[in-house]
Amino acid sequence: MTAAIQTDNEIIRAEGLVKRYGGNLAVNGVDLTVYAGEIFGILGPNGAGKTTTLEMIEGLRQPDAGSIVVAGMDSASHSASIRSQIGVQLQTTALFDYLTAGELIQLFASLYETPDPAGRVERLLGRVGLLEKKNSRVDQMSGGQQQRLSIALGLVNDPKVAFLDEPTTGLDPAARRDLWETVREIRDAGTTVVLTTHYMEEAEYLCDRVAIMDGGRIIALDTPRALIRSLGASATISANMEGRVPDERVLASLQDVVTVRVRDNAIDLGTTNVQASLVALLDLASRESITLTDLRSSQPTLEDVFLALTGRSFEPDTGDNGEAADPAPGRSRRRRR
Ligand SMILES: Nc1ncnc2c1ncn2[C@@H]1O[C@H](COP(=O)(O)OP(=O)(O)O)[C@@H](O)[C@H]1O
Ligand SMILES: [Mg+2]
Numbered sequence: 001m002t003a004a005i006q007t008d009n010e011i012i013r014a015e016g017l018v019k020r021y022g023g024n025l026a027v028n029g030v031d032l033t034v035y036a037g038e039i040f041g042i043l044g045p046n047g048a049g050k051t052t053t054l055e056m057i058e059g060l061r062q063p064d065a066g067s068i069v070v071a072g073m074d075s076a077s078h079s080a081s082i083r084s085q086i087g088v089q090l091q092t093t094a095l096f097d098y099l100t101a102g103e104l105i106q107l108f109a110s111l112y113e114t115p116d117p118a119g120r121v122e123r124l125l126g127r128v129g130l131l132e133k134k135n136s137r138v139d140q141m142s143g144g145q146q147q148r149l150s151i152a153l154g155l156v157n158d159p160k161v162a163f164l165d166e167p168t169t170g171l172d173p174a175a176r177r178d179l180w181e182t183v184r185e186i187r188d189a190g191t192t193v194v195l196t197t198h199y200m201e202e203a204e205y206l207c208d209r210v211a212i213m214d215g216g217r218i219i220a221l222d223t224p225r226a227l228i229r230s231l232g233a234s235a236t237i238s239a240n241m242e243g244r245v246p247d248e249r250v251l252a253s254l255q256d257v258v259t260v261r262v263r264d265n266a267i268d269l270g271t272t273n274v275q276a277s278l279v280a281l282l283d284l285a286s287r288e289s290i291t292l293t294d295l296r297s298s299q300p301t302l303e304d305v306f307l308a309l310t311g312r313s314f315e316p317d318t319g320d321n322g323e324a325a326d327p328a329p330g331r332s333r334r335r336r337r
Contacts, residue, residue, distance in 0.1 A: 009035050010036070012057060014066065016066035018064045028216035029217060030066070030218055039183060039184070039187050039207050043213065043302065050166075050198075053196075070085070086163060087163065101141075102134040104149065112156065128152045128155075133145060148182055162191050164195040180206045200301060203302055209221065210223070210224055220309055228300050228301065231308055233300050233304065234272055235274045236304060237274060237295070238295070240265050240266050240293045242290065243288075246284065250284070251267060254284065258271065270304050
């Protein structure tokens with residue numbers, strides 16, 4: 001269940017954030033508010049400005065303009081106090097391979113001037129589902145376990161807000177789903193979570209609210225459900241067209257079609273009336289002697305929202321730092337829920 005969003009309980013407010021790298025406007029006027037107790041996602045393609053935004057809020061990068069208030073404190077004057085109240089997940093590559101999970105947690109805890117309560121190691125490992133790995137070395141853990149350990153390290157100071165930058169990138173689908181459950185449990189235990197992702201499905205499934213970023217700006221911000229509803233489409237009709245694919249304008253003019261996407265021979269039509277659009281599509285196909293295969297309809301997704309807002313689609317398997325193509329969400333648009 002999604003936690004109720006309490007809009008009177010804001011924990012982060014960023015206004016007018018700008019960051020330039022030379023002539024490149026990496027972040028170009030970002031405003032966002034995060035409420036206590038939610039999972040807030042920043043979703044966007046590579047280079048959108050997600051990490052830069054996150055790191056400015058964390059206090060790791062200095063904005064060129066704008067203001068940030070975290071837990072009631074202005075970041076310009078209270079960065080040290082803010083740091084004691086937030087948790088930042090490190091990249092797993094930065095972990096020490098030869099220490100055990102338990103030793104790493106004790107090491108990180110020693111960096112904070114907090115008392116060392118008995119059972120901290122077990123409690124933290126329990127929160128991320130790694131209790132049985134307490135005595136395992138980092139290099140003996142799977143990628144997903146290492147990610148969960150790095151999240152536990154970010155929780156060592158019992159932060160009000162935990163920041164996770166692309167926590168599931170590089171994980172296989174099963175490990176990704178495990179991590180989603182871990183993130184939910186962290187939220188349910190009272191820690192606000194701010195994460196970035198370029199996986200549409202992850203943002204849709206996991207986040208209470210999502211800011212969609214593109215080109216340094218937030219182009220939409222709401223609950224996934226409201227973002228999808230704003231499309232005005234009730235479903236997406238997908239098919240492969242054997243033979244000639246008609247012009248996008250022809251597809252867009254079909255009865256009740258509101259969005260069109262064409263990739264090679266595959267088409268996705270957002271529609272407000274599946275039945276009427278389907279009849280029109282079948283009629284067009286028969287007039288033009290096009291064979292439709294793999295015809296299906298599905299609920300619209302955040303992918304459709306991004307397409308409607310930008311005219312482009314972005315896929316998990318494009319330009320992911322040269323990493324292997326994501327095996328899961330890219331091809332199939334259908335629900336797994
Ligand atoms: N340290 C840096 N120096 C110069 N350019 C940077 C630096 N960090 C990010 N950028 C650029 O800023 C833009 C936004 O990057 P980033 O915030 O990492 O995006 P995302 O996390 O969404 O992939 C990109 O064009 C990127 O190349
Ligand atoms: Mg990034």
